[in-house]
Amino acid sequence: MALTVAIFLATYVAMALGRLPGFRVDRTGAALLGAIAMLVFGKIGVDAAWASVSFPTMALLFGLMIVSGAFSVSGFYGWLAARATALEVGPAKLLAVMIATSGVLSSILTNDVVVVAMVPLLVQLCLARGLNTTPFLLGFAFAANAGSAGTIIGSPQNMIIAQGLDLSFIGLMRAALLPSLLSLVAIWGVLVALYRGRWTLAQAAAAPVAAQPPQVPTEPPLDRIEIAKAAIVTALVVAAFCLTDWPRELIALAAGAVLLLNRRIASADVMKHVDGDLFILLGGLFVVNAAFAGTGIPQRMIADLTQWGLDLRHPVALLVGSGVVSDIVGNNPAVLLLMPYIQGGNPEQTGAAMALGTALASNVVVFGSLAGIIVVEQAAKRGAPVSLAEFSRAGVPVSLISMLIAAGWLLLLA
Secondary structure, three states: OHHHHHHHHHHHHHHHHOEOOOOOOEHHHHHHHHHHHHHHOOOOOHHHHHHHOOHHHHHHHHHHHHHHHHHHHOOHHHHHHHHHHOOOOOHHHHHHHHHHHHHHHHHHOOHHHHHHHHHHHHHHHHHHOOEOHHHHHHHHHHHHHHHHOOOHHHOHHHHHHHHHHOOOHHHHHHHHHHHHHHHHHHHHHHHHHHHOOOOEHHHHOOHHHHOOOOOOOOOOOOOHHHHHHHHHHHHHHHHHHHHOOOOHHHHHHHHHHHHHOOOOOOHHHHHOOOOHHHHHHHHHHHHHHHHHHOOOHHHHHHHHHHHOOOOOOOHHHHHHHHHHHHHHHOHHHHHHHHHHHOOOOOHHHHHHHHHHHHHHHHHOOHHHOHHHHHHHHHHHHOOOOOOHHHHHHHHHHHHHHHHHHHHHHHHHHO
């Protein structure tokens, strides 16, 4: 048992720190090594390890990533980013457009793919207009997390939640969409207050960014036929989720297959937008968590917390608890860690509490979400760095207000 606990703790320390201390091993590598260690040392059998990895969840995520990738290779994300930032409006209104764009897209398509596709061009376009990139990047990242909370297909953790609790598409949307949308307003209000008078590069005195000569980017090529095809497939997927009882993972895989079977775009180009590292991370954590659950320690901890008055089956307690865990290990690992122990009660409220908690609270720190990590890393590569302190300076009030909105909504539902 001691070795199992040690492997589990080492894996989640790496989730929290972003790497395995003393080694050049990132979160994905740590999850994979943790799973291998559990197998090699006999803490879980091969059959049990395979059984612990949820095929429906992985298949659902894989299929929907292909759908989102089809929008990317068709030029849709780049075209939309160019059109949004070309609007002749003031910075505050432009920020509202970017937040709305990020939130809406992330509720329909996987938020991580949306961020990867749009952030590089957003940086370039903001620099070309002489704008301080920081509030726009933060707004896009925060909105990607908040907007994704409202639907099953918004984020990987929502897909895990929906599969684990057997939630319907409409059920989760009914319980989580309204606070998700209201949080977008909170994000805009906080960023406008924090960055008033610092909208341009000169006002922000951002030397590292201002030093780069602005270049007006050309509008990316747009394949209207492929966009129309991807849009029709997406609409059919949502309709099938809402109106049928067909297995969601099969619907998603069928949609991905239709888009991969293409005479105009190579399947390899679409597959580049499937995050293989995320699948390895999730698969590794499924195995590590299953081995740890076999010790009985998590079950005893949950029972002790319940006796002390912290019942994770209560929506507000789960909202806060899942949010705290997300800020420590990241939102996807947090869901995998807590999911086996929150069964019972109203599944829609439970699912909404976890979806909202892991999405909204993850805006506190960069490593709380994959979307936040992607935005910061992509921006830094393009000369528009966002410091960890600056991220949290805006993220803390955004998360507090958003979590209060979510808590009030969940109490109304109870």
